[in-house]
Amino acid sequence: MTTADAARAAEEFLRNLHNRAPEAMGRYVAAHRLPDGRTSYQFLAERVAGARRVLDLGCGDGALLAVLARDGATGLAGVDISEGELAVARRRPELVDADLREARAQELPFAEDSFDAVVCHMALMLMADVEQVIAETARVLRPGGRLAVVVGARSAEGSGLELFLELARPLFAQRPIPPLGDRRTRSRDGLNELLTAAGFASITWEEITLGGSGTPEQVWDNAIEKYYDTTTLAAEEIAALRREFLARAAALTEDGLLTRGERSAVATTRLPASR
Ligand SMILES: C[S@@+](CC[C@H](N)C(=O)[O-])C[C@H]1O[C@@H](n2cnc3c(N)ncnc32)[C@H](O)[C@@H]1O
Numbered sequence: 001m002t003t004a005d006a007a008r009a010a011e012e013f014l015r016n017l018h019n020r021a022p023e024a025m026g027r028y029v030a031a032h033r034l035p036d037g038r039t040s041y042q043f044l045a046e047r048v049a050g051a052r053r054v055l056d057l058g059c060g061d062g063a064l065l066a067v068l069a070r071d072g073a074t075g076l077a078g079v080d081i082s083e084g085e086l087a088v089a090r091r092r093p094e095l096v097d098a099d100l101r102e103a104r105a106q107e108l109p110f111a112e113d114s115f116d117a118v119v120c121h122m123a124l125m126l127m128a129d130v131e132q133v134i135a136e137t138a139r140v141l142r143p144g145g146r147l148a149v150v151v152g153a154r155s156a157e158g159s160g161l162e163l164f165l166e167l168a169r170p171l172f173a174q175r176p177i178p179p180l181g182d183r184r185t186r187s188r189d190g191l192n193e194l195l196t197a198a199g200f201a202s203i204t205w206e207e208i209t210l211g212g213s214g215t216p217e218q219v220w221d222n223a224i225e226k227y228y229d230t231t232t233l234a235a236e237e238i239a240a241l242r243r244e245f246l247a248r249a250a251a252l253t254e255d256g257l258l259t260r261g262e263r264s265a266v267a268t269t270r271l272p273a274s275r
Contacts, residue, residue, distance in 0.1 A: 007128030010178045011081055011104070014126060017231055018060070018082035024225040025122065026063040031222055032210035032262055040150055040210055040264060041067045044121055047148035047268045051117035055079070055140060057105040057133070058123025062089025062098070068119070069094035077110065079103040106132040110140045117146040122264075125151050125185040134198040144273040147200060148266065151185055156209065156261030160219035160249060161226075163258075167244055168227065175232040191267055200269040208264050213257040216249035222260070 001009070029039050041064040048054060048068075052075050056065050059078025062085075069076055077099040080086050086100050103109050105120075106129050118137050127133050137147055155161035184190030192203055214222070220242060224230050230238065249258055 003128075006179065010126075010128055010180050013178045013228075014180070015081050017228060018080075019084035021225070022082065022084040022088045023061045025060050028222055028226050029063065029121075031212065031214065031218070032260055033212055034208055034210060039067075040208060040266075041121060043208060044119055044148055044150050044266065045071050047266065048117035048119055048146050051115075051146060053077075053115045054117045054119060055108075055110070055115045057118060057120040057137070058126070059089060059100070060085045060121075060123070062086075062092050062095050062100070064119060064121050065089065065098055066092050066094040069098070075115075077101070077115070079105055079108065106136060108136045108140050112139055113142040114140045115145060116142060117148065119147075120149045122150055124149050124181075126181045127185075128181065130182040130185055130194060131197070134194055134200075138198045138200065138271060141271055143271055143275050146268065146270045147195075148268045149191075150264050150266050151191065152263065152265040154263050156211070156259070156263055158252070158259060159211075159261040160214070160216065160252070160258035161223055161260065161262060163248055163252065164219070164223040164245055165227075167248070168223075168230070168241060171233055171237055171241065172227075172229040175229070177229050177232055180228070188265070188267075195267070195269050199271060201272055203267055203269040206266045206268075208266060209261060210264060211259060211261040213259050215256060216246050216253065216258055219249070219258050219260060220245055 033039055045067045054068050054073045054076055056078040059065055059080050065076050065078050079101050083102050089100050101109055105127055
């Protein structure tokens with residue numbers, strides 16, 4: 001399979017999945033908050049505070065764009081390859097004036113210097129040909145424009161998600177999904193190199209812990225929605241995994257609740273003030 005074929009297969013997989021189950025990410029984010037109650041959407045929106053024209057790459061159901069709209073951004077745009085996600089975004093009252101397009105982040109349908117900021121929440125690390133995505137981002141940003149990206153989301157030690165992964169990984173290994181994205185986006189060094197090569201400067205990194213607690217059933221629902229790999233499992237495999245998860249989770253609960261900890265990384269950077 002050529003690299004282009006692999007990229008197409010990965011996008012097809014993502015498109016179908018998000019068309020079938022839009023809004024899953026928004027539910028997940030709402031259930032995993034910073035210690036002060038903010039969501040990672042709010043945290044990311046604050047990284048581009050004051051920007052008026054903002055583009056969201058892989059905007060999904062528009063939850064982050066809605067936060068930006070409530071924070072005062074007026075020239076909002078989003079691209080996503082899933083029409084199902086975009087249909088949900090278009091129904092949001094905050095986004096009636098937003099420019100929402102079914103498009104690939106590798107081929108942004110916008111002119112040069114169209115945006116003061118670009119944001120991307122948990123989507124960059126799924127994208128093929130990431131050099132092209134970052135080059136397109138630099139093209140549509142104005143000089144001095146900002147880019148803020150959330151990547152990562154690793155389950156924290158002792159969390160319900162960690163237990164889920166311990167039990168699910170052997171099954172995932174038997175039914176692999178198409179390889180998604182470019183692993184360089186999952187490390188600081190890798191992403192720093194990609195951003196610097198495209199002309200971005202002053203890169204800062206912040207670690208955020210997203211947590212809270214939930215009943216084992218809630219943590220199970222979140223995990224099933226979060227991991228794309230679960231979509232290749234047969235119904236009986238999922239039922240057996242659920243039984244095992246709930247049995248093992250019972251030993252980890254405190255007052256009937258499991259911790260949901262997860263760590264993400266947020267990179268913020270900008271273009272030089274003149275090209
Ligand atoms: C994990 S979801 C995150 C959605 C949204 N950013 C959020 O956090 O709620 C990843 C999103 O990226 C979109 N996506 C994946 N590859 C893409 C690409 N090459 N161009 C545009 N969108 C893409 C998917 O359709 C999906 O909606």
